[in-house]
Amino acid sequence: MAVISYKCPNCGGDLRFDPSTQKYxxxxxISLFTQEELEAANPQASGEETAPHVHARGGQKAGQGGQESAQNDDGGKEEQGAVVYSCPGCGAEIVTDATTxxxxxxxxHNPVVLKGRLSGEYEPDLVIPFAVDKKEAVEDFLxxxxxxxxxxxxxxxxxxIEKISGVYFPFWTYSCLAxxxxxxxxxxxxxxxxxELEYTETKVYxxxxxxxxxxxxxxxEALNKENRQLVEAVQPFRLEEAKDFSMGYLSGFFAEKRDIEKAEISAGVEQEVRDYAGKMLHSSVSGYMTTQTRDTRVHMQEETWKYLLLPVWVLTYRGAxxxxxYYAMNGQTRKICGVLPIDKARMALLFLGVFLPLLLLLLMGGYFLW
Incomplete structure (x- = not known):
């Protein structure tokens, strides 16, 4: 599997996707490059894959004995979910898990894209690039x-604050004609x-x-990890702005590969479509006192599944x-959500500084009145 690092054709520095200019x-x-210029300057992104130094994490290289290791879908070896690659910039080890x-x-700090993780059947169809850069994300967070x-x-x-990270999360989208x-x-x-007589006429249709x-x-969602909940909380995204996938959009960000296949969720999605279509048809019946469903049939046509990546700024914190x-922000619309910690010591100080003097004042007032 190729480990790709995009380089500037002018000085050889690292190229990263810039949300503010939508260029690299x-x-x-500080040079800027379009998508076409990026691909022309970095042919390894679309050319033949080179063999990286890949081995399972542990005291020995994968395949040399010891604990049992398994061949992963990237062509490398992995042990207990961890895979190690060599950085093309400095040669240091890059430790990843199975979905990175x-x-x-x-x-x-060289940004790298693990090409094999997003190639073949795992290559996304679409991506919504980040529209908010890190500086803006930090300002909104504060x-x-x-x-x-x-x-x-x-x-x-x-x-x-320096730990705030831009992450692309994997999703499936489903469209159909019902x-x-x-x-x-x-x-x-x-x-x-x-x-003195009351008449009732009932007509049945x-x-x-x-x-x-x-x-x-x-x-x-196309990811089983616990942090997938972060992207759920900052939806919706403007999916009509999605672009054809290019690995260059990932440079400078983190990205997750899907580990939920459409076969696992297709039955549930199709049933949801049937239920909703039936409710819409039923709700179109008006002008009657009561209605009762006898039969509902929904046949799906022109079904289309797309695999896409969605941008989210994420910051996590381990409380006392x-x-x-966590704090999360939609990297496209800026919608924010968070589950924030509470400083109990500050709450106690507020109580001692405000409520306790007020309580003493009320007690003293009651004493003098007595």
Whole structure:
């Protein structure tokens, strides 16, 4: 599997995707390059894959005995879910897990894309590139946190803020044309009175509705990791702005590869479409006092599945209570969510500084009145 690092054709520096310009920026000479210029300057991104130095994490290389290791789908060896690659910049080891598709070297901070993780059947169809850069993400984070009381100061200290990361999360989208038919019965009831007699007229109708319904871009998670919940909390994304996938968009960010296949979720998605189509057809029946469903049939046509990556800025924090807290921001729309820690010491100080003096004042007032 090729380990790709995009380089500037002018100075050889690292190229990273720049959300503010939607181009590729050199961190050293500040040059900007389009997608076409990036591919022309870095033919290894689309050419033949080179053999990397890949081995399982442990005291020995994979395949040389010791603990049992398994061949992963990237052509490398992995042991207990960890795989080690060599950084093309400095030669240091890059440790990844089974779903990491883009990361950084911990020594030279060189952004690398693990091409084999996103090739063949695992190559995404679409990607929504980051539209918010790290500086803007940090500014929005500070505005959000400083508006919250009782958040520990070390949650937004300099060292913590530097850990904010842009991550591409994998998703499936489903679109189809649903040919739906609803059949049922409906009633109209009329009541009137003549003299001392009350009359009730009940009319029963057979009702049928039929329509073609278009469903576009129903999204489903394609990652089993616990942190997948971060991307759920900052939806929706403007999926109409998605672009054809190119690995260059991942340079300078982290990325996850899917580990949930569409076969695992297709039945549930199709049933959801059937249920929703039936409700829409039923709700179109009006002018009756009561309606009752007898039969609903929905046939899906022109079904399309797409595999795409969605951008999220993420910051996690391990609280004093041992719990993991997080902050997440949609890298396209800036929607924010967070599960923030509470500084109990600050709450106690507030109580002692405000409520305790007030309580003493009330007690003293009651004493003098007595």
């Amino acid at each position: 920026k050199c961190e050293y000479c 598709a883009a990361t950084f070297c911990y020594y030279c 505005k959000y946190v400083r508006g919250k009381k009782f958040v520990p100061k070390d949650f937004f200290c300099k060292e913590q 040919d739906g038919q609803w059949q049922g019965s409906a009633q109209k009831v009329r009541v009137w009175q003549m003299g 057979d009702v049928e509705r039929r329509a073609e319904l278009t469903f576009r871009n129903l999204t489903r 209570d041992g719990k993991l807290y």
